[in-house]
Amino acid sequence: MRDQPGGHFGALLRRHRLVAGLSQQALADRSGLSVDAIAALERGRRRRPRAFTVRLLADTLDLDDGARQVLASASEPAGTSTAPTRVPPPFTELVGRIEERDAVASLLRQDGVRLVTLTGPGGVGKTQLALDVVRQVAGDFPGGVGWVALSQLGDAAAITQAVATSFGVRDAPGRPLLDPLTATLATPDALLLLDNCEHLVGPVTPFVEHLLMSCSGLRVLATSRERLRLPAEIVRPVAPLAVPGDDDEVDDSPAVALFVRRARQLLPDFRLTAADRPAVARICRELDGLPLALELAAARVNVLSIRQLAASIDEAGCLTGSRDGTPRHRTLRAAIDWSYELLGADERRALRQLAVFAGGWSLQAAAATCPVLADEEQALTVTASLVDKSLAIAVPANGQARYFLLFTVRRYALEKLRASGDLDAVATTYARYVTELAERAAPELHGPRQVDWLDRLDTEVNNVRAVxxxxxxxxxxxxxxxxGALWRYCYLRGRYGEGRAWLTTALAGDHTASATALAGAQLGTGVLAFLQCEYDLAAARIEAALRLYREHGDRRGVAESLQRLGSVARERGDYERALRLHEESRDLWHAAGDQARVAESRNYLGFVAWLTEDPDAVDSCRQTLAVFRRLADAEGTAWALLNLGAAVAYLGEPDRAERLLRESLALADRTRFAEGVAWSLNLLGVVARRTGRAELAGELLVESLRQHLALGDRWRAASVCEELAAVTVATDPARAARLLGAADELRSSDARRPPVEQPDYEQTVRTCREALGAATFTTEHADGRTTPPDTLTNHLD
Incomplete structure (x- = not known):
């Protein structure tokens, strides 16, 4: 739920309203707008509000400067807003493609157009054109824009995960990820850009076909060297840039314009002289107007004169290169060969070695992975040279530059690395670097540097998948x-299913890892299974980890395992065992002198306390909150705020509870802590219902239910269903009965109802039975039990 420039205005507005704890009516009353206007903005019926309206809403919601800017950019018309969500900023300005861009954008806006594929040879500029099209039309797709660079994926299995991640869809237990992805894309208009489909064209085609058949509002823009051969496909060939037919046409040639623009990036005073114009025209013709080839050539103007450059290209045989492939493929291959041969020996070795990075690299990573690079200073020198020569690109990420080889160049460099005989050695070094980075990150995912390390791991996720x-x-x-090092990352980011898949695959092989590593992987598998309410599996895995930790005298591992077994006991309703395990864990952390983990144990104890209506829960939770604020641990603080808010809510202090829970929601939202967001929405819904704000309660609870179902948390989803039943029982008792049935079905996985929720549940059941009569109640309840969890929110729209 983090703000992203260009995000859909209605979704952002609704998110900010819920964080502020306002219903649509309340926001309308405070802003002076009508409730119909608020509803229309949130549902996308009015996508482009006036600037005055945006300012008025931002003032009413008391947004900070950053949130105001994002909300304002989301309200701008297509083509004027900043880069859409999850689509990178432009690397360079589009040259010679404006009419093509506008034509493709117009196609995507037409009714009935579902799939547009931009085809053409490598290096022709398909990716840049597609990204510019997406920026142009982003405002027309309220369901959001997803972008997946297939060149960064290692196999077909990663396609669904990458697309789901691009739309913020999380997996759920017991069903393929394609199901929730399809459900998410089924209703709103959304746009998916799949780049470099030829990399995985076999599995991409049926994947796209399924999405188009299942999601009527989805449109797909693809780039590929070949068409996907689907019935709905409209193929738009992307031609090379027009080259000058003779020397008099130089000024009107897009190919020349691109060459000159790239040359001026290196030499700001570069200009075409009358003597150079024929040579530039010749360069553009010999390179067939291929943008990548032109950029590779222009990158040499600081070391060669224009006429030397033309002669060098001619000698390299760019027109008569390899006999393999089409003429334009041969031209590009020869151009890359030419650029490669002009590199120094160390630059050639570095280019080959950097090709192992599937998800880009930092200077630190390059120095640690590539034997040819002695340190970060040399990594900077060589990387900057590759960027200058148009073989690599620099992209900002978390305040630092991150570097990528262009797809065609990376494939070429991997071929060279394989031919050199160094691939296995460099890949092993790369794998060790990524693994050691994850292991270094693991302890930092507690404490003040938690958010920084989460963001860093986000940038490395494609490298993780590749390794x-x-x-x-x-x-x-x-x-x-x-x-094993990444299970906590997957927990905090809500990637339970992907984390479990990683661990399952890793543990399936011959166990050559150390006992400590195996214990960590077993523990991680158990925790992620617990989060998806698979309690038997969770307990078995965590107990296996506990045995290994005890055998090897790892007291910290023992403490962690006991903590997690306490959580399993809590959700199974065995509160005495839960308290005993959490207390034992706390004592071990105390003996180890780790006050942060002692505080975490106290958070768990506070959790059990308010669930069981312990009168000491408030004091315990207050003390824990003070500790976590001092430690500056974002996740721990969010949980402590939530526990204290829940404790005072059930003790009858709604105003205090709402302040605490809103702070918890804001913190979880800001740090993208998925479980914390879902829980905070749930408990704010409880407070809203208990204070007579049924409309707001319903909105908060529906959003919480969607998020808990997306995470796969059946225990909490059941409680939210019961709360929704309490909200709707007075106005729609039949729906309330179905929600109660759905909750019972969700609880069939041994997810017990907490004591603190029992009185409200019993009151809802009584009211519902009295309103419907026993027979009708039984029928509606049974109907709810057969409703699949992922369709529950459809009944509440």
């Missing part, structure tokens, strides 16, 4: 270590 795929069947020790 895990490489390690499977090769280096199972690395796979176990890497997957």
């Amino acid at each position: 895990l795929a490489w390690a499977s069947g090769r280096r199972t020790d690395i796979g176990v270590r890497l997957a």
